[in-house]
Amino acid sequence: MWNRLSSRLALVILLGVPAVAAAQAPTDDLASAPRIPQAEFKKLLSDGTIFVIDVRDHQSYVNGRIPGAVSMPLETLASHVAELKAAKKPIVAYCA
Numbered sequence: 169m170w171n172r173l174s175s176r177l178a179l180v181i182l183l184g185v186p187a188v189a190a191a192q193a194p195t196d197d198l199a200s201a202p203r204i205p206q207a208e209f210k211k212l213l214s215d216g217t218i219f220v221i222d223v224r225d226h227q228s229y230v231n232g233r234i235p236g237a238v239s240m241p242l243e244t245l246a247s248h249v250a251e252l253k254a255a256k257k258p259i260v261a262y263c264a
Contacts, residue, residue, distance in 0.1 A: 209260065219255035223263050234262065 204212075212218040213236065220237040222229045229239040240248050242263070252259060 204260070212258075212260070217257060219252075219257050219259045221252075221259060221261050223261050228264075237262070 209218075213220065213234070220234055221240045222233050222237040223240060223242040223245070225241050226239055229237075229241075233239070240251075240261075245252075
């Protein structure tokens with residue numbers, strides 16, 4: 169599953185509330201969001217130093233996801249602000 173997803177990942181590092189703001193921002197603003205290389209992502213994931221959220225719809229999440237990722241469909245991010253703030257570490261959001 170990882171190989172299939174990894175070739176199509178769009179990774180963005182976001183912190184707490186800005187994740188919600190970025191999700192609601194115009195598409196042009198998202199194009200300038202920071203990206204990280206796949207190798208760096210894998211290291212951060214294995215170290216447990218990031219909080220990974222899958223912003224695709226729930227059915228896509230059920231069909232296949234990055235191990236440890238939490239389902240937070242993009243349209244529901246506003247309802248997850250407390251959980252995102254509680255993460256206390258960088259948040260990586262992905263969609264494919």
